[in-house]
Amino acid sequence: MSEPLLSVRGLNAWYGEGHALHGVDLDVFPGETVTLLGRNGVGKTTTLRAIMGLIRKRTGTATFDGRDLMRMPLHHVARAGIGFVPEERGIFSTLSVEENLNLPPVVAPGGMTPDEIFELFPNLKARRNSQGTKLSGGEQQMLAMARMLRTGVRMLLLDEPTEGLAPVIVQRIGEVLAELKARGMTILLVEQNFRFARRIADRFYLMEHGKITAGFPVAELDERMALLHDVLGV
Amino acid sequence: MTMIFGIPVQAFLGQLLVGLINGSFYAMLSLGLAVIFGMLKIINFAHGAQYMFGAFVGFLLLQWLNIGYWPALILAPLVVGVVGMAIERTMLSRLYSLDPLYGLLFTFGLALVIEGVFRYYYGVSGQPYAAPQALAGGTNLGFMFLPNYRGWVVFSSLVICLGTWLAIEKTRLGAYLRAATENPKLVQAFGVNVPVLLTLTYGLGSALAGLAGILAAPVYQVSPLMGSDLIIVVFAVVVVGGMGSILGAIVTGYVLGLAEGLTKVFYPEASNIVIFVIMAVVLLIRPAGLFGRDA
Numbered sequence: 001m002s003e004p005l006l007s008v009r010g011l012n013a014w015y016g017e018g019h020a021l022h023g024v025d026l027d028v029f030p031g032e033t034v035t036l037l038g039r040n041g042v043g044k045t046t047t048l049r050a051i052m053g054l055i056r057k058r059t060g061t062a063t064f065d066g067r068d069l070m071r072m073p074l075h076h077v078a079r080a081g082i083g084f085v086p087e088e089r090g091i092f093s094t095l096s097v098e099e100n101l102n103l104p105p106v107v108a109p110g111g112m113t114p115d116e117i118f119e120l121f122p123n124l125k126a127r128r129n130s131q132g133t134k135l136s137g138g139e140q141q142m143l144a145m146a147r148m149l150r151t152g153v154r155m156l157l158l159d160e161p162t163e164g165l166a167p168v169i170v171q172r173i174g175e176v177l178a179e180l181k182a183r184g185m186t187i188l189l190v191e192q193n194f195r196f197a198r199r200i201a202d203r204f205y206l207m208e209h210g211k212i213t214a215g216f217p218v219a220e221l222d223e224r225m226a227l228l229h230d231v232l233g234v
Numbered sequence: 235m236t237m238i239f240g241i242p243v244q245a246f247l248g249q250l251l252v253g254l255i256n257g258s259f260y261a262m263l264s265l266g267l268a269v270i271f272g273m274l275k276i277i278n279f280a281h282g283a284q285y286m287f288g289a290f291v292g293f294l295l296l297q298w299l300n301i302g303y304w305p306a307l308i309l310a311p312l313v314v315g316v317v318g319m320a321i322e323r324t325m326l327s328r329l330y331s332l333d334p335l336y337g338l339l340f341t342f343g344l345a346l347v348i349e350g351v352f353r354y355y356y357g358v359s360g361q362p363y364a365a366p367q368a369l370a371g372g373t374n375l376g377f378m379f380l381p382n383y384r385g386w387v388v389f390s391s392l393v394i395c396l397g398t399w400l401a402i403e404k405t406r407l408g409a410y411l412r413a414a415t416e417n418p419k420l421v422q423a424f425g426v427n428v429p430v431l432l433t434l435t436y437g438l439g440s441a442l443a444g445l446a447g448i449l450a451a452p453v454y455q456v457s458p459l460m461g462s463d464l465i466i467v468v469f470a471v472v473v474v475g476g477m478g479s480i481l482g483a484i485v486t487g488y489v490l491g492l493a494e495g496l497t498k499v500f501y502p503e504a505s506n507i508v509i510f511v512i513m514a515v516v517l518l519i520r521p522a523g524l525f526g527r528d529a
Contacts, residue, residue, distance in 0.1 A: 052423055078425030088422045096414040102406070103413055104424035153426070 005186050011060035013050040020046045022210040033187040038207035044190040048157045052084045053077050074107030079107045083148030087159040089140045093133040100132040104151045111152035121146050122221040155186040184185045245399025247378040253495015258391030261487025264471040266442035272415045272478035273435040276337035282461025283348035284440045288314045288447025292455040293363050303366040310448040311441035322433050331459045352458035360455030470513045482525025
C-alpha cells in the first residue's frame, strides 16, 4: 500500500483544562474514504478540528502528504490541500449562495468548475442569489461541501454531513460522496450513522473516550455488528 | 422673503447644509468605526485621535515640507493607516483573545496619549489650514450660497462612503471581510490569512479617519481636541445605525447630521443633545440599532 496521505499519531487535544483526545492514531490513504464512528462526545469532531488546527492546544504528530500540520498556521492547512466541512456547516448569513460558494480561495489546480458543481448540486444553481442561511438544512450541507470542491483540495474532512437531515437528502449526500470518491477525493468522514457510511467507506475507525479503539475494513462491518451495537448504542 | 415653517429659507437651507457637512464627517467616521468593530470587535476609542492625526499630518506636511492639500489628501490617510496597522500588529492583536473591554480601554488610553502629544506641542487652540485655491469662493445656487469647499466635503464624503460600501459588498476582499466578521476561524480554515485581514481592516478604518481629518482641516481648523469633540457623537451614530453595520453607519451619519442641523433651526437649545435623544429612543425600540442584524 502507498504512504498515507494523512497520518496522525498520538494526537492529544484540550479544551481549556479539559483533556478531550488521548492519543489518537489514524491513517488515511490517497483516494480512501475512512469513517470515524463513535457516540456523541467521544472526540470525533475534536479529532477533525485538531487536525485542521482549529484547536491549537494539542500535542502529537499529524502529517499531510509528508508535511507537518502541527507547525502550520491555520490558514496554511487549507493551502496544503485539506478542506474542512464543519458539522454546523458554517454558511455565512451576510453572503449569498454564490458568494459562499466562491469564498474559499483556490489552493491548487484541479478543482471543480462552477458548471460541474452546479451539475452536482442543481438546487444551488437555482438559488445562487439567495442569502446563504435562507437555504434548507440539506441545501446548506450541499453548499458547505460544494464550496470546498472548487478549491482543488485533495482531502475532505466531513463532520456529520447527514446530521438532522431528511432521508431523501441523506441519500443525495451519499450519492454526492460516492461521486467524489469515484473522482479520487480522499475523505475522512465523521458519522454516527454507520448504515449510511458503509455505502461509501473503505475503512472504519471506532472511537471511545478520546482514542481509537478499533479499526477495520468495510468488509468486516457485518461481523463487527455486535461491537458496533454495544459501542454506538444502536 | 420666502419662509419655510416661519423660518427664512436661506437660514433653513444654511442650517441644513451645516447639518449635511457635519453628517458627512459623522458618516465617514462612523463608517470606519463600524468596519473596525464589525471585524475586530474592538470599540476603537482612538478613532477621534486618528481623525485629528490625519488633520495634523496635512498641517505638518504643509508647515515642514510645503506639501499642499491635494497630495496631503492621499498622504494623510496613508500615514494614519500605516500607523494604525503598526498599532494593530504590535499591540491591539494581543487583545483579541481578551474581553472587548480591554480593547476599549487600550484605544481610550491610546487616544489620550496621541492627543496629549499634540497638545504638548501645539496647545489646545486651533491651527489654521486653508482650503485649496481651486475650491476657494462659493457658488450661488439661487436659493442659497454654497461655499465650494463645503460642497467638496459633501461630495467627497458621498464618494468615499459609497466606494467603501461597494468594496465591502461587491468585491472578493469584501466577502472575506463579511465572512470573517461572522466566523473568523472558519474563514482562516479555508486558507484566508485572517490575521493580515485584521491588520488591513484596522489600517483601512484608521485611514478613513485620517481622510476625514484632512477633509475637516479647512472647515474646523486643526486642533488636538477636534477628535475628542466629535467622537462621542460618532459613537452615538454607530449605535443608532447598529454596531458593525456599514450601511447603517453611513445612512445614520447623514440623517443624524441633518437632524442636528434642523434642530438648530427650530429649537437651537436642543441641537447638542438631539442625537443622544434619538439614540436613547432607538435603543429602547430597537436595541440592535436601525440597521443592526437583530433588528
